[in-house]
Amino acid sequence: MNVLLIGNGAREHALAEAVVRSRYQPGLYAFMKSNNPGIAGLCKGYELGSYGDLEAICTRARAWSVDFAVIGPEDPLDRGVVDALKEAGIPAVGPTRSLSRLETSKSFTRDLVKKYGIPGNPRFQNFTSAAGIEPFLDTLEGIVLKPDGLTGGKGVMVQGDHFGNKAEALALCEEILREHPSLTIEEKMEGEEFSLQCISDGRTVIVTPPVQDHKRRFVGDKGPNTGGMGSYSDRNHLLPFLKVEDVAEGLAITRRVAEAIFRETGEPYKGILYGGFMATRNGVKLLEYNARFGDPEAMNVLPLLKTDFIDLCRAVIDGTLDRLCVEFERKATVCKYIVPRGYGLPKDHPDAASTSARIEVGDVGRARLYYSSVDKKADGLYMTSSRAIGVVGIAETLAEAEKIAEDAVSAVSGPVSHRPDIGTADLIETRVEHMKRIRS
Ligand code: GLY
Numbered sequence: 001m002n003v004l005l006i007g008n009g010a011r012e013h014a015l016a017e018a019v020v021r022s023r024y025q026p027g028l029y030a031f032m033k034s035n036n037p038g039i040a041g042l043c044k045g046y047e048l049g050s051y052g053d054l055e056a057i058c059t060r061a062r063a064w065s066v067d068f069a070v071i072g073p074e075d076p077l078d079r080g081v082v083d084a085l086k087e088a089g090i091p092a093v094g095p096t097r098s099l100s101r102l103e104t105s106k107s108f109t110r111d112l113v114k115k116y117g118i119p120g121n122p123r124f125q126n127f128t129s130a131a132g133i134e135p136f137l138d139t140l141e142g143i144v145l146k147p148d149g150l151t152g153g154k155g156v157m158v159q160g161d162h163f164g165n166k167a168e169a170l171a172l173c174e175e176i177l178r179e180h181p182s183l184t185i186e187e188k189m190e191g192e193e194f195s196l197q198c199i200s201d202g203r204t205v206i207v208t209p210p211v212q213d214h215k216r217r218f219v220g221d222k223g224p225n226t227g228g229m230g231s232y233s234d235r236n237h238l239l240p241f242l243k244v245e246d247v248a249e250g251l252a253i254t255r256r257v258a259e260a261i262f263r264e265t266g267e268p269y270k271g272i273l274y275g276g277f278m279a280t281r282n283g284v285k286l287l288e289y290n291a292r293f294g295d296p297e298a299m300n301v302l303p304l305l306k307t308d309f310i311d312l313c314r315a316v317i318d319g320t321l322d323r324l325c326v327e328f329e330r331k332a333t334v335c336k337y338i339v340p341r342g343y344g345l346p347k348d349h350p351d352a353a354s355t356s357a358r359i360e361v362g363d364v365g366r367a368r369l370y371y372s373s374v375d376k377k378a379d380g381l382y383m384t385s386s387r388a389i390g391v392v393g394i395a396e397t398l399a400e401a402e403k404i405a406e407d408a409v410s411a412v413s414g415p416v417s418h419r420p421d422i423g424t425a426d427l428i429e430t431r432v433e434h435m436k437r438i439r440s
Pocket of ligand 1: 213228296297
């Protein structure tokens with residue numbers, strides 16, 4: 001059996017590891033944007049190219065005689081890679097372009113959830129022009145702005161974080177509408193966020209352990225939003241601030257969304273449905289869907305997967321997920337991203353040059369190491385502007401997992417930084433207290 005993996009980040013490194021761990025001993029082939037040495041080291045063959053070059057992807061897939069493809073990031077999904085592979089006779093774990101609108105179009109998802117009477121939407125309205133924006137803003141206590149289209153996880157703007165008042169919100173709306181076809185304006189909710197990555201074959205939807213990501217660049221949730229600086233999951237497959245019912249609600253919403261998108265489009269959703277949820281005073285609310293595993297969240301759940309990943313992929317493709325028992329180890333995980341010191345900072349910052357610097361990787365001890373935005377060149381390993389390496393501690397307790405990940409960070413030398421607070425008891429306690437206040 002041969003499997004094609006598309007993508008070159010740490011999420012895809014974790015996917016590659018899950019593929020080669022299979023008892024079927026599949027041959028792994030990868031199509032990557034840059035040379036991720038972790039993925040390359042697990043592959044029988046790989047090609048470097050653009051995710052927009054669907055012809056090159058299909059040509060390589062045929063030459064490698066792959067049985068199916070696993071799509072890591074959102075960019076190739078949005079470019080229609082699953083549709084192109086399907087035409088070439090190659091099935092994929094990942095939605096078609098039309099179905100991946102659940103991620104690429106916030107307005108599509110909000111409308112779908114509303115149309116099918118699914119709970120979880122906040123108060124919202126979609127706009128394609130400035131007409132009507134001001135009166136709607138006047139009705140909201142707090143404002144969130146979401147441009148349509150892919151924004152690398154950095155497009156959402158929240159009152160209090162990115163702008164102060166309604167006048168500023170209005171100016172931002174006009175700016176967004178110049179660059180994006182539409183804009184969703186929502187009421188700001190208060191609560192704790194969690195990621196619920198579900199797997200769908202179009203009929204059956206199963207859940208993976210919930211994870212909490214940390215978007216902010218600096219310790220104490222300060223600084224600009226990033227793609228995610230690290231994440232944790234707990235051994236009981238809950239999070240310390242969540243109730244069992246919260247996860248059940250998130251899963252129930254996702255099941256209804258999978259059913260709704262099938263009724264809407266006639267196409268079964270085969271792939272990952274990763275819901276970004278918020279536990280609030282009024283139950284679980286949907287923030288957004290992603291049509292892929294989270295990054296870093298994939299590094300929390302994939303290493304815990306006890307079920308053979310190839311069996312899981314085949315069940316998604318064949319629509320037989322109801323017949324597979326999908327299990328995850330009961331362990332705590334903490335992932336910390338090592339990033340260039342200048343990551344997320346303005347281009348004129350003194351650390352800006354660090355984003356393309358060379359790094360050395362030593363012994364990470366008991367941690368798992370997943371390469372992300374790096375490029376292996378003849379003279380060494382270079383960072384490529386974004387998050388460079390994810391290190392993951394897996395243990396019986398969160399404290400132990402955090403220590404394993406934190407110890408591993410020092411194995412990477414170069415102009416790098418990370419968030420030492422992720423997964424610590426102190427930071428987690430602030431989440432628990434926050435949620436207690438909200439629920440009371
Ligand atoms: N962890 C955020 C994302 O994958 O979009």
